[in-house]
Amino acid sequence: MDSDKLIFSIIGGITVLILVLILGSSFLKQPNSTNDFSYVLGDASNRIGPENPKLTLVEFSDFQCPSCKVYKPIVKSLIEKYPNDLAFVYRHFPLPVHNFAIAAARASEAAALQGKFWEYHDILFENQPNFAEADLLKYANDLGLDVEKFSTDLKSQEVAETVNIDYKVATDLNLPGTPSFFLVNGDKVEQLKLESQGDDLESKIEEILWPSQVEPATSAQ
Numbered sequence: 001m002d003s004d005k006l007i008f009s010i011i012g013g014i015t016v017l018i019l020v021l022i023l024g025s026s027f028l029k030q031p032n033s034t035n036d037f038s039y040v041l042g043d044a045s046n047r048i049g050p051e052n053p054k055l056t057l058v059e060f061s062d063f064q065c066p067s068c069k070v071y072k073p074i075v076k077s078l079i080e081k082y083p084n085d086l087a088f089v090y091r092h093f094p095l096p097v098h099n100f101a102i103a104a105a106r107a108s109e110a111a112a113l114q115g116k117f118w119e120y121h122d123i124l125f126e127n128q129p130n131f132a133e134a135d136l137l138k139y140a141n142d143l144g145l146d147v148e149k150f151s152t153d154l155k156s157q158e159v160a161e162t163v164n165i166d167y168k169v170a171t172d173l174n175l176p177g178t179p180s181f182f183l184v185n186g187d188k189v190e191q192l193k194l195e196s197q198g199d200d201l202e203s204k205i206e207e208i209l210w211p212s213q214v215e216p217a218t219s220a221q
Contacts, residue, residue, distance in 0.1 A: 037189040039169060040182050041089060045162075046108075046117050049079060049087030055208055056087040056184040060170045063105060063124045064098035064131065065178045071201075072125050078202060085209050090121065092166035093178050100131035103154075105163045107136040110153035114145050183208065 040058055049056070059075065061068045079088050092108075094101030104124050111120035123139045124131070140150040153159050170180070173191075181192040181201065185208055194200050 037184050037187050040173070040189050041184055042091060042166065042169060044089045046090040046112065046121075047087060048118060050084055053087035054085040054185070055082075055205060056089060057205070058089045058091060058182040058184060060091045060093040060166070060173075060175055060178060060180040062093055062095050062098055062101045062178040063108070063121075064101040064129050065095065066128070068179045069125050069128050071179050072122075074201060078205060082205070082209060086205065090117075091169070092163045093170040093175060093180065094163065094167065095178060098129075100129060102163065103133070103136065104131045105166075106154055106159045107131075107139070107150075109159045109162045110150050110156075111140060111143065111145060113153050113159070114150065116143050116145060119143055 041056065044056075057075065057078070059068075059071070061071075075088060079086060092105040094105045108117055108120050108124060111117055120139060120143060123143070127135065127139065136154065137147055137151060141147050173180075181194065183190045183192060183204065192201065192204060
């Protein structure tokens with residue numbers, strides 16, 4: 001009887017040790033929050049701009065978010081203003097409060113499989129919040145996509161996983177909502193705390209890209 005108890009105790013101890021090692025390794029694998037530039041960038045599949053930019057702007061966005069729609073033309077103007085220096089990466093953060101946000105995000109990725117992410121991205125914001133399935137299929141048709149393939153991809157595990165990966169990163173980073181912006185400068189990453197719609201985003205980018213052109217503060221005479 002005593003030997004049986006000893007065996008069970010040993011087995012129990014080994015089990016606990018294994019669990020501790022598994023949990024410990026999972027914590028060690030966690031990203032270094034907003035300091036992990038590679039985690040913030042991800043695979044950058046939805047990226048626009050130069051191959052080797054001085055600066056990369058990363059946005060975690062929701063197609064059904066009104067504020068994201070406001071920032072869309074601002075980001076577009078920045079990309080056009082700095083075509084050789086600024087790259088832009090769009091990542092998904094469909095908020096649970098928006099009932100069509102996940103469907104819209106998946107639809108954009110279904111369009112991406114046919115090389116039309118950015119065109120579909122623009123149509124979604126232009127038609128916010130009309131994201132019923134019939135609307136999503138219409139937009140695909142308007143872009144000349146293979147609608148049958150689009151419909152299949154829209155419901156595929158591959159597309160769902162693509163959106164889920166971005167969403168998990170956003171929640172791991174404890175983002176407060178959308179849009180959430182990061183600036184990646186080499187291996188340095190900075191989460192932006194924006195207080196106004198556009199002005200502070202542009203000024204921050206200019207401050208990094210052209211520090212010599214930023215006028216220093218003058219002391220009172």
